Amino acid sequence: MEILISTAIGFLVACGIYLMLRARTMDVVIGLTLLSYAVNLFLFASGRLTSNAAALISPDAVVYADPLPQALVLTAIVIGFGMTAFLVVLAIRAFGDLGNDHVDGEAGK
Amino acid sequence: MMGHWLIVPVLLPMVAAILMLLTARMGRAVERSISLLSMLGLVAVSTVLLNASLSGDYQVYALGNWVAPFGIVLVLDRLSALMVLLTSVLALFSLLYACNGQDREGRHFHVLFHMQLMGLNGAFLTGDLFNLFVFFEILLIASYGLLLHGGGPLRSRAGLHYVILNLAGSALFLIGVGTIYGMLGTLNMADLAVKVAEANPEQLRLIHISALLLMVVFGLKAALLPLYFWLPSAYSSASAPVAALFAIMTKVGVYSIIRIFMLVFGIEAGVLSNLAQPWLLPLGLVTLALGAFGVLSSRCLRKQVAYLVVVSVGTLIAGVGLLTVESMAASLYYLVHSTLITGGLFLLADLIARQRGDVGSELRIGPTVTQPLLLSTMFFIAALAVVGLPPLSGFIGKLLLLQAAVQQPSVVWFWSVILIASFFALIALSRTGSALFLKTDDTATTGVRAGGASLLAVTALLLSSPLLAVYGDAVSGFTTATAEQLMAPMQYIEGVLGPQQSPMVSRMGGEQ
Numbered sequence: 001m002e003i004l005i006s007t008a009i010g011f012l013v014a015c016g017i018y019l020m021l022r023a024r025t026m027d028v029v030i031g032l033t034l035l036s037y038a039v040n041l042f043l044f045a046s047g048r049l050t051s052n053a054a055a056l057i058s059p060d061a062v063v064y065a066d067p068l069p070q071a072l073v074l075t076a077i078v079i080g081f082g083m084t085a086f087l088v089v090l091a092i093r094a095f096g097d098l099g100n101d102h103v104d105g106e107a108g109k
Numbered sequence: 110m111m112g113h114w115l116i117v118p119v120l121l122p123m124v125a126a127i128l129m130l131l132t133a134r135m136g137r138a139v140e141r142s143i144s145l146l147s148m149l150g151l152v153a154v155s156t157v158l159l160n161a162s163l164s165g166d167y168q169v170y171a172l173g174n175w176v177a178p179f180g181i182v183l184v185l186d187r188l189s190a191l192m193v194l195l196t197s198v199l200a201l202f203s204l205l206y207a208c209n210g211q212d213r214e215g216r217h218f219h220v221l222f223h224m225q226l227m228g229l230n231g232a233f234l235t236g237d238l239f240n241l242f243v244f245f246e247i248l249l250i251a252s253y254g255l256l257l258h259g260g261g262p263l264r265s266r267a268g269l270h271y272v273i274l275n276l277a278g279s280a281l282f283l284i285g286v287g288t289i290y291g292m293l294g295t296l297n298m299a300d301l302a303v304k305v306a307e308a309n310p311e312q313l314r315l316i317h318i319s320a321l322l323l324m325v326v327f328g329l330k331a332a333l334l335p336l337y338f339w340l341p342s343a344y345s346s347a348s349a350p351v352a353a354l355f356a357i358m359t360k361v362g363v364y365s366i367i368r369i370f371m372l373v374f375g376i377e378a379g380v381l382s383n384l385a386q387p388w389l390l391p392l393g394l395v396t397l398a399l400g401a402f403g404v405l406s407s408r409c410l411r412k413q414v415a416y417l418v419v420v421s422v423g424t425l426i427a428g429v430g431l432l433t434v435e436s437m438a439a440s441l442y443y444l445v446h447s448t449l450i451t452g453g454l455f456l457l458a459d460l461i462a463r464q465r466g467d468v469g470s471e472l473r474i475g476p477t478v479t480q481p482l483l484l485s486t487m488f489f490i491a492a493l494a495v496v497g498l499p500p501l502s503g504f505i506g507k508l509l510l511l512q513a514a515v516q517q518p519s520v521v522w523f524w525s526v527i528l529i530a531s532f533f534a535l536i537a538l539s540r541t542g543s544a545l546f547l548k549t550d551d552t553a554t555t556g557v558r559a560g561g562a563s564l565l566a567v568t569a570l571l572l573s574s575p576l577l578a579v580y581g582d583a584v585s586g587f588t589t590a591t592a593e594q595l596m597a598p599m600q601y602i603e604g605v606l607g608p609q610q611s612p613m614v615s616r617m618g619g620e621q
Contacts, residue, residue, distance in 0.1 A: 046291035097262040
């Protein structure tokens with residue numbers, strides 16, 4: 001499971017960074033989204049990977065899942081979602097103001 | 110005991126912002142009154158908090174009464190109290206300036222302004238690493254809105270760069286926080302400091318990496334080399350009151366560097382102690398040097414002031430990097446001075462630009478300003494203060510920094526970079542002054558006279574410099590006490606977590 005999760009995170013980060021380095025705003029937005037997915041998975045895994053662990057206190061539980069990363073990842077998802085929504089609107093606004101979707105506002109250079 | 114006062118700097122701006130949203134249909138006058146009233150309340154509360162911090166005790170506020178390492182705590186020490194007061198004073202005058210008409214250029218200026226204050230105060234007060242991230246995001250999303258306030262293609266472009274860069278920074282922040290949590294199992298700063306000192310040798314490398322990752326993030330907020338390229342365009346395209354408030358934004362990065370690397374990775378952190386020191390001094394000095402070149406090469410007053418912010422950050426980080434009580438005290442004195450003066454300069458640049466018609470703040474021949482004597486006197490005082498010439502606070506701040514470096518091995522570099530950079534700033538600002546006020550053509554001025562509120566705001570911010578000089582003894586006494594408090598992280602840990610076993614014992618335990 002560790003290998004699967006770490007490969008998934010690595011693949012998402014690689015795709016995210018590749019897209020972020022492109023010059024079109026929409027590519028950058030999608031890149032940032034992929035990067036934030038990777039970060040969320042990473043945060044989730046920081047409480048160690050367990051399966052069938054009890055989430056709440058129960059008398060016959062042997063292992064418990066760490067609840068804190070779940071709270072952190074929830075916060076990170078909410079914040080990331082809000083930021084992405086803002087960035088999409090800003091990218092559209094910049095397209096309207098600058099007349100193109102280049103990140104520097106200079107198409108054709 | 111402080112009771113619930115500690116949460117007020119976070120709650121008051123939030124409540125005010127919500128009230129302003131609810132009363133949005135009742136007109137500008139209501140919005141402005143709520144905004145100014147809450148701002149005045151904030152200044153009063155920050156003064157109370159500063160007063161409470163004078164004794165040197167740590168005031169801890171456990172949110173929801175959850176005890177320290179498990180719940181989120183707000184911690185007030187001298188540094189947080191100083192930063193909260195500095196923020197609210199700067200914000201009060203920026204807000205006053207904005208009430209002269211610039212708050213009408215876009216929607217919800219006051220709401221965003223207060224949300225930003227909530228984020229700033231929260232970041233300064235929190236004692237939890239993840240909570241610091243949350244408050245960073247609150248202040249950032251408000252700053253995105255404020256940066257775009259007024260609209261226009263320049264702001265859209267600068268805003269896009271600023272938002273993308275900060276989102277990437279947030280991702281790095283989360284990776285750093287996640288790794289630290291995975292290694293140490295806690296996010297409370299005081300608890301982290303204890304756990305870092307006790308960490309296993311095999312964990313050290315990962316903790317080291319995540320600490321440096323956090324430094325990259327804070328360096329990005331502070332505009333430290335090589336991450337400062339976003340700052341000049343973002344700050345120079347923002348509207349004046351926003352740019353003035355942003356003068357404190359870079360200091361949030363500086364504050365976080367001080368807090369994390371003095372407390373968690375400070376002198377008592379065992380193997381990882383002082384891990385930031387080899388980076389801070391050289392990076393600070395190079396940032397300072399490049400900022401000075403930027404000041405010299407700018408062709409627009411607003412951009413020049415933005416580069417002066419970079420210069421002040423470089424000076425601060427270099428001072429913090431020396432890592433002595435004297436240098437830390439001098440840096441904090443310089444932090445107060447540079448924040449208020451660069452804030453004042455952003456407002457002054459806007460006053461000047463408004464009276465120069467189409468030329469604006471660009472440094473080329475243009476019409477005479479409508480109030481030449483007043484504005485040139487103000488510019489002269491601001492330039493004296495920001496360059497660091499006697500008798501104003503900039504001189505005292507730089508003198509204290511230079512004195513603090515005398516005993517250090519890096520004294521040659523420190524002295525030469527700071528003095529040469531000040532000389533460059535002097536040349537650049539003299540040239541700017543003559544370009545703005547002396548090299549004028551005969552075209553009639555179209556600018557309107559500056560309004561009373563805006564003049565009051567600029568004057569008050571500029572007056573801070575002579576005041577900081579006159580009360581220099583008291584202020585530097587306070588910053589020295591603050592620096593001594595920062596150099597004793599065990600006090601903070603015991604203030605938050607209660608009495609600990611002796612650090613030597615726990616460190617021995619970690620090495621076994």
